[in-house]
Amino acid sequence: GIPHFYRQFGYEYTLPLGPTVLLPPEQVPEPLEGEEQPGIRPAQPEDRVRLLTLMAAANQGLAISYLREPAAWAHQDDPLRQDDEAIITLVVMEGRQVAGYFRLFRHESHAMPGVTIVEASPLSHHAALAALRYAKQVSTARRIGHGIRLALPISHPLARLALYLGGRSLDPYAWLVRIPDPVRFLGAIAPALEARLENSFLAGFDSFLRLDLYTQTLELRFQAGRLAGVRNLGCLESQAARLPWWAAWQLWLGCRSRAELTAWYPDARISERLQPLVDTLFPKRPSWIWPTL
Incomplete structure (x- = not known):
């Protein structure tokens, strides 16, 4: 897309996008003499069920993620594709079992x-090293001098290993997101909000929270820890919890914490008595959208 362009239509940067680590190939160590290496091979159609299970494991702990349909996976891996989005999926074998997978763009x-x-799915240290060594071999074969880029959550074991090997952290770009109906959105995420309350010292919360977005005020009413309803109160002023709409979206989607937003932007204000509730309902959490095209 065009940088900044879509913000004029009410979109906001909220989810990370693009490479997070750059690793020089020469930083990837060669295997020790006699060290047994996991097998790596291109994925086959019969691997698809296992790959979907591993992808679900990769999504664990992410606030926002993407579940791929088998047909979309087949389209992405089509060997006849020559566009920039063409992908190859490689599985890591431990014995006869598919222990994990990682995916590369076919072309620079x-x-x-x-x-x-x-x-990439979650990988053991041994398997992660094997994946990086494979990427190093591809880089050497192509005579590419731009290094190995990891477009993964910075919390991913493979990204963390690359940093330990001397990789450099990059500032990712971001997906632009728009929430056209905040009332409907907050109602849709009710199960997540209720689970967060239940697992906190605010279990059984029985009251309401009003969020003043400056253009409208939203009221979330809870009964015994359950979200009983969300209402738009119009332009009713509520000074206890005030956030510009775009800051509210970043909070709701886990992009930034309440503390980060209030420290960063003067018009973001949450009263001390409501801070524990807001922090419990809307914690900062990593998100990642895997390739979708």
Whole structure:
């Protein structure tokens, strides 16, 4: 997309996008003499069920994630594709079992130079090293000097290993998101809000929270820890919890914490008595959208 352009239509940057780590290939250690290496091979159609299970494991702990349909996976891995979004999925074998997978863009592009790992399941240290060594081999074969890029959550074991090996942390771009109906959105995430309350010292919360977005005020009413309803109160002023709409979206989606938003922007204010409730309902959490095209 065009940087900044879509913000004029009410979109806001909220979810990370793009590479998070750049690793020089020479930083990837070669295996020790006699060290047994996990097998790596291209994924086959019969691996698809196992891959979907591993993808679900990769999404664990993410606030916002993407579940891919088998047909979309087949389209992405189509060997006849020659566009910049064409992907190859590689499985890591431990014995005869598929222990994990990682995915590379088939071709280098101007937008994503170098060898790019665009997705990976959770991998053991041994398997993660094998994946990085494979990427190193691809980089050497292509004579690419742009390094190995990891477009993964910074919390991913593969990204963390790359940092320990001397990789450099990058500032990712972001997905632009718009929430056209905040009342409907907050109602849709009620199960998550209720679970967060239940697992906190605010279990059984029985009251309401009003969020003044300056353009409208929303009221979340809870009964015995359950979200009983969300109402738009119009332009009713409520000074206890005030956030510009775009800051509220970042809070709701876990992009930034309440403390970060209030420290960063003067018009974001949450009274001390409501801070524990807001922090419980809307904690900062990592999100990631795997390739979708």
